[in-house]
Amino acid sequence: MLPYPLLTLSLVLMWLLLNGFTPGHLVLGILVAVFASWAMASLRPDKPRLAKWYLLPKLFGIVLYDIVRSNIAVALIILKIGRRSHNPGFLTVELDVENHLAIAVLAVVVTSTPGSAWLEYDSNDRTVLLHVLDLDNEAEWRNTIKNRYEKLLMEIFA
Amino acid sequence: MIHSAADIPVWAAIAVAFFLLVGSGLALIGAIGFLRLPTFYERIHAPTLGTSWGIGGVMLASMIFFTVSSGRLVFHEILIGIFVTVTTPITFMMLARAALHRDRAEGNGNVPDKQNKSQVAQDVLGVNEPGNG
Amino acid sequence: MSAIILFTAVSIAQLMLAAAMAIASVRMFRGPRAQDRIIGLDTLYINAMLLLVTFGIGTGRVIYFESALVIGMLGFVATVALAKFLMRGEVIE
Numbered sequence: 204m205l206p207y208p209l210l211t212l213s214l215v216l217m218w219l220l221l222n223g224f225t226p227g228h229l230v231l232g233i234l235v236a237v238f239a240s241w242a243m244a245s246l247r248p249d250k251p252r253l254a255k256w257y258l259l260p261k262l263f264g265i266v267l268y269d270i271v272r273s274n275i276a277v278a279l280i281i282l283k284i285g286r287r288s289h290n291p292g293f294l295t296v297e298l299d300v301e302n303h304l305a306i307a308v309l310a311v312v313v314t315s316t317p318g319s320a321w322l323e324y325d326s327n328d329r330t331v332l333l334h335v336l337d338l339d340n341e342a343e344w345r346n347t348i349k350n351r352y353e354k355l356l357m358e359i360f361a
Numbered sequence: 362m363i364h365s366a367a368d369i370p371v372w373a374a375i376a377v378a379f380f381l382l383v384g385s386g387l388a389l390i391g392a393i394g395f396l397r398l399p400t401f402y403e404r405i406h407a408p409t410l411g412t413s414w415g416i417g418g419v420m421l422a423s424m425i426f427f428t429v430s431s432g433r434l435v436f437h438e439i440l441i442g443i444f445v446t447v448t449t450p451i452t453f454m455m456l457a458r459a460a461l462h463r464d465r466a467e468g469n470g471n472v473p474d475k476q477n478k479s480q481v482a483q484d485v486l487g488v489n490e491p492g493n494g
Numbered sequence: 495m496s497a498i499i500l501f502t503a504v505s506i507a508q509l510m511l512a513a514a515m516a517i518a519s520v521r522m523f524r525g526p527r528a529q530d531r532i533i534g535l536d537t538l539y540i541n542a543m544l545l546l547v548t549f550g551i552g553t554g555r556v557i558y559f560e561s562a563l564v565i566g567m568l569g570f571v572a573t574v575a576l577a578k579f580l581m582r583g584e585v586i587e
Contacts (some may be wrong), residue, residue: 278387281391318406336403
């Protein structure tokens with residue numbers, strides 16, 4: 204009946220957010236969402252398997268906190284308040300995570316955090332090329348990617 | 362429907378003003394950094410200030426303003442926030458890959474090579490981008 | 495009182511966002527390379543979107559939200575198409 208329940212639910216929610224909550228729009232939104240998820244089923248995307256979905260809010264909180272922190276750090280670098288020049292550089296990190304969805308989430312997290320950008324993932328030797336605005340402590344950046352994000356993502360998308 | 366600014370309480374006005382100024386200030390700082398940083402790969406970091414908390418601040422301000430002035434919960438601005446947060450990394454990743462591809466094809470030598478990446482990445486730190494193209 | 499606070503904040507925010515748009519278009523004209531111009535365009539439309547939401551707060555109309563949403567979606571598609579063009583030399587393969 205419903206191939207992608209989460210997609211259907213979020214489409215209904217989006218319809219109601221855009222149009223305002225009335226019973227008529229609820230019915231219309233459910234119709235649109237059901238048809239859209241059937242259309243999606245014929246595209247056959249990989250079905251994501253969430254092993255520990257209750258860890259998602261934790262990931263969300265960590266990422267939100269890191270974005271606030273690095274926003275301040277990058278703003279200070281740009282305004283040169285510390286009178287200390289930054290040290291940009293490339294960084295290669297070997298990844299252990301294999302799930303495509305987990306890699307995509309990691310890429311979005313790394314890029315949307317100011318100060319670090321995901322350039323290129325090589326699926327042959329499973330390394331990723333990053334560019335970091337302030338590469339003072341290379342080991343710390345590796346540690347952040349590996350232990351702070353990747354471990355959690357491997358638990359969520361087991 | 363038009364909501365007048367005069368009939369919201371002072372605390373809400375202060376909160377709206379705070380988030381609005383934080384958001385637009387971060388967007389401005391991001392744009393300044395985008396102009397001032399010397400190489401392309403450094404410049405790619407600056408606009409993310411505007412697309413993370415720049416957007417977040419302005420959206421929060423708009424949500425607070427319309428919720429307080431209309432007296433019911435308005436949070437459809439969160440759609441723009443989610444949309445931009447999910448799409449901007451894709452744009453930047455594709456642009457960075459295009460830039461890497463172009464720099465490698467032209468042999469500019471300021472980017473790590475595809476083979477033996479980690480070794481080259483160590484060697485080329487801090488080389489400036491030539492201004493051709 | 496709250497009207498004065500809001501008016502001042504909205505005016506300052508609009509000035510800052512307009513300055514950000516001007517700076518982004520300076521980088522768009524100066525380049526030096528095509529990828530810099532495309533990121534300049536990206537920054538320009540995101541700041542335009544924020545400016546529209548700020549207009550919405552200033553005038554109290556909800557209609558600006560919808561145009562901001564449309565700008566966000568169209569800008570994303572445009573930037574991705576341009577990035578694809580840079581990489582391959584054609585948009586549709």
